[in-house]
Amino acid sequence: MxxxxxxxxxxxxxxxxxxxxxxxxxxxxxxxxxxxxxxxxxxxxxxxxxxxxxxxxxxxxxxxxxxxxxxxxxxxxxxxxxxxxxxxxxxxxxxxxxxxxxxxxxxxxxxxxxxxxxxxxxxxxxAKMLGLENERRLIGHGVSTCATCDGFFFGDQTIAVVGGGDSALEEANFLTKFAEKVYVIHRRDSLRASKIMQERSFKNDKIEFVWDSVPVELHGDDRLAGATVKNVKTGALTHLDITGLFVAIGxxxxxxxxxxxxxxxxxxxxxxxxxxxxxxxxxxxxxxxxxxxxxxxxxxxxxxxxxxxxxxxxxxxxxxxxxxxxxxxxx
Amino acid sequence: MAGNYVTLTNETFDEEVGGSDLPLIVDFWAEWCGPCRMVAPVLEQIAAENATKIRLAKLNVDDAPAIAQRYNIMSIPTLMVFQDGVAKKRIVGAKGKGQLLEDFAEFL
Structure with a gap:
C-alpha cells in the first residue's frame, strides 16, 4: 500500500x-x-x-x-x-x-x-424461504423466488404457491395464465389476503386451495418432482404431483x-x-x-x-x- | 455499447451456436423479466471489453420457447456458454459484473 x-x-x-x-x-x-x-x-x-x-x-x-x-x-x-x-x-x-x-x-x-x-x-x-432441505438446490429447477420471471416455463403444468397473503394470491392468479393448475398451500383455514384478491382467487377455476397445510419435503434430483405436504391439524401427509413451487410466505x-x-x-x-x-x-x-x-x-x-x-x-x-x-x- | 451481440431466433440458433469461433454466451431473457433487463447492459459491457475472447448472443424465450425447452430453461435470466456448439456452463439468475467475470473466467 x-x-x-x-x-x-x-x-x-x-x-x-x-x-x-x-x-x-x-x-x-x-x-x-x-x-x-x-x-x-x-x-x-x-x-x-x-x-x-x-x-x-x-x-x-x-x-x-x-x-x-x-x-x-x-x-x-x-x-x-x-x-x-x-x-x-x-x-x-x-x-x-x-x-x-x-x-x-x-x-x-x-x-x-x-x-x-x-x-x-x-x-x-x-422474501422468506421455507427452509426445507433441497429447497436451495432446486431454485431455478422448479423452485422459484420470482413468479414473474419463471411462470412462463410452467405452461400446462401443475404447480403450487405457498402462502395466504396478497402476494401469494397475486402470484397464484398470475401463474394461472400459464399453468394447468395451481395449488395454494396455506397453513391456516382462512386467508390474510385482501377481499378483492380472495374473490379473484376463489373464482379462478385453475386455483385449488390446500388448507391447514405446510410443505414438509421437496422431491426431485435435477428438477422438482413433487412435494409432500402435511396437514397441521390432522398430521396427515399428502403427495402433491407438482413441477413448480413458488414461495410467498412473507x-x-x-x-x-x-x-x-x-x-x-x-x-x-x-x-x-x-x-x-x-x-x-x-x-x-x-x-x-x-x-x-x-x-x-x-x-x-x-x-x-x-x-x-x-x-x-x-x-x-x-x-x-x-x-x-x-x-x-x-x- | 449496444449492438455488440447477436440476436438469436429459432432459425439461426443452431447455426450461430455451432458456428461461433469464440465461446458464445447465450442470454435467455424476456421483456417481462426485471432481472433480465438489469443484467443485459452488464453482459454487453463484458462482451465489449472481451471482444477478442468471447461473444454474446441473446435469445428471447417468448420468441423461441422450443429452444428454451430444449435446454430445460426454467428460470430467467439463464446464461449458457457454448464452445464449438457444446454447452460448457450454465448460470441461473442475475449477478453483478464481478461475479459474472469470475463465472466466465475460464473463457476469458
Missing part, C-alpha cells in the same frame, strides 16, 4: 437501498442539492437487487397516477432516472459493513469507505447489516420515532425495513420522502464540516 493518507469523501447524504423508499429519498435530497450517493445493491434474481422487490413484479395496479397500471421494473427504472436527473449518484454494489458509532456515518463496500453526514436506510425486506427485513447499531423490534424491523429518526442521530429509515404493517410501494415512497425531509432538516441544524477527511495511516 502507499503511504499516503486515505482520503475519504464525505457526502451530505448516503442512501442505502434503491426501492421506492430509497429512490424517493434520492429524488428529494437531490432536488435539495444534497448530492445523495445511493448504494443500490448488486444484481441478483431476488428482491434484494437494484430497484428492490418491484423488479420481480409485473403489473402494478395500485400505484397512483397510472390509470392502466405500470410494470414494476418500468416504475423502478423511471424512479431511478428521475433521481439521476437531479444529480443523485449510484454505486451498484452491496454494502458489507457500516459503522454509525462516529459521525459522519461510515459504510464500506469491500475496502472502499464512504462517509455520509446523514444516512438513510432503505434496505427493504426479502418477508424479513434486511437489517443484519445493522445489528448492534440500530434499534430493532422483535421481528428485526428498524424502530423509528419522530417520523423517520432512528436511535442513532443522523440516521433515518424508510420503506419496508421499518414497516411491518403496510409494506406498499406507495407507503415506501411516502416514507422515503419523509426521511429525505427529516435528513435535510437535521443537516441544516448541524454545523458544516469539511468535505474531505484525511485519516493518517501507518503503511
Amino acid at each position: 502507499s503511504d499516503r493518507p486515505v482520503r475519504t469523501e464525505i457526502r451530505d447524504v448516503i442512501i442505502i437501498g434503491s426501492g421506492p423508499a430509497g429512490l424517493t429519498a434520492a429524488i428529494y435530497t437531490a432536488r435539495a442539492n444534497l448530492r445523495p450517493l445511493v448504494f443500490e445493491g448488486a444484481l441478483s434474481s431476488t428482491g434484494d437487487q437494484p430497484g428492490g422487490q418491484l423488479m420481480l413484479t409485473t403489473e402494478v395496479e395500485n400505484y397512483p397516477g397510472f390509470v392502466d397500471g405500470i410494470q414494476g421494473p418500468d416504475l423502478m427504472m423511471a424512479m431511478r432516472a428521475q433521481a439521476a436527473r437531479f444529480g443523485a449518484e449510484f454505486v451498484t454494489d452491496k454494502i458489507d459493513r457500516v459503522d454509525f458509532s462516529s459521525r459522519p456515518g461510515r459504510v464500506w463496500v469491500g475496502e472502499a469507505e464512504y462517509r455520509g453526514r446523514a444516512v438513510i436506510v432503505a434496505t427493504g425486506a426479502r 418477508h424479513h427485513p434486511n437489517t443484519s447489516l445493522f445489528v448492534g447499531q440500530l434499534a430493532m423490534d422483535d421481528a428485526s424491523y428498524l424502530l423509528t420515532h419522530r417520523g423517520t429518526h432512528l436511535n442513532v442521530e443522523g440516521v433515518f429509515a424508510a420503506g419496508d425495513v421499518q414497516d411491518r404493517t403496510y409494506r406498499q410501494a406507495i407507503t415506501a415512497a411516502g416514507s422515503g420522502c419523509m426521511a429525505a425531509i427529516d435528513a435535510e432538516r437535521w443537516l441544516e441544524s448541524q454545523p458544516h464540516e469539511a468535505d474531505i477527511v484525511e485519516t493518517p495511516t501507518d503503511w
Whole structure:
C-alpha cells in the first residue's frame, strides 16, 4: 500500500437501498442539492437487487397516477432516472459493513469507505424461504423466488404457491395464465389476503386451495418432482404431483447489516420515532425495513420522502464540516 | 455499447451456436423479466471489453420457447456458454459484473 493518507469523501447524504423508499429519498435530497450517493445493491434474481422487490413484479395496479397500471421494473427504472436527473449518484454494489458509532456515518463496500453526514436506510425486506432441505438446490429447477420471471416455463403444468397473503394470491392468479393448475398451500383455514384478491382467487377455476397445510419435503434430483405436504391439524401427509413451487410466505427485513447499531423490534424491523429518526442521530429509515404493517410501494415512497425531509432538516441544524477527511495511516 | 451481440431466433440458433469461433454466451431473457433487463447492459459491457475472447448472443424465450425447452430453461435470466456448439456452463439468475467475470473466467 502507499503511504499516503486515505482520503475519504464525505457526502451530505448516503442512501442505502434503491426501492421506492430509497429512490424517493434520492429524488428529494437531490432536488435539495444534497448530492445523495445511493448504494443500490448488486444484481441478483431476488428482491434484494437494484430497484428492490418491484423488479420481480409485473403489473402494478395500485400505484397512483397510472390509470392502466405500470410494470414494476418500468416504475423502478423511471424512479431511478428521475433521481439521476437531479444529480443523485449510484454505486451498484452491496454494502458489507457500516459503522454509525462516529459521525459522519461510515459504510464500506469491500475496502472502499464512504462517509455520509446523514444516512438513510432503505434496505427493504426479502422474501422468506421455507427452509426445507433441497429447497436451495432446486431454485431455478422448479423452485422459484420470482413468479414473474419463471411462470412462463410452467405452461400446462401443475404447480403450487405457498402462502395466504396478497402476494401469494397475486402470484397464484398470475401463474394461472400459464399453468394447468395451481395449488395454494396455506397453513391456516382462512386467508390474510385482501377481499378483492380472495374473490379473484376463489373464482379462478385453475386455483385449488390446500388448507391447514405446510410443505414438509421437496422431491426431485435435477428438477422438482413433487412435494409432500402435511396437514397441521390432522398430521396427515399428502403427495402433491407438482413441477413448480413458488414461495410467498412473507418477508424479513434486511437489517443484519445493522445489528448492534440500530434499534430493532422483535421481528428485526428498524424502530423509528419522530417520523423517520432512528436511535442513532443522523440516521433515518424508510420503506419496508421499518414497516411491518403496510409494506406498499406507495407507503415506501411516502416514507422515503419523509426521511429525505427529516435528513435535510437535521443537516441544516448541524454545523458544516469539511468535505474531505484525511485519516493518517501507518503503511 | 449496444449492438455488440447477436440476436438469436429459432432459425439461426443452431447455426450461430455451432458456428461461433469464440465461446458464445447465450442470454435467455424476456421483456417481462426485471432481472433480465438489469443484467443485459452488464453482459454487453463484458462482451465489449472481451471482444477478442468471447461473444454474446441473446435469445428471447417468448420468441423461441422450443429452444428454451430444449435446454430445460426454467428460470430467467439463464446464461449458457457454448464452445464449438457444446454447452460448457450454465448460470441461473442475475449477478453483478464481478461475479459474472469470475463465472466466465475460464473463457476469458
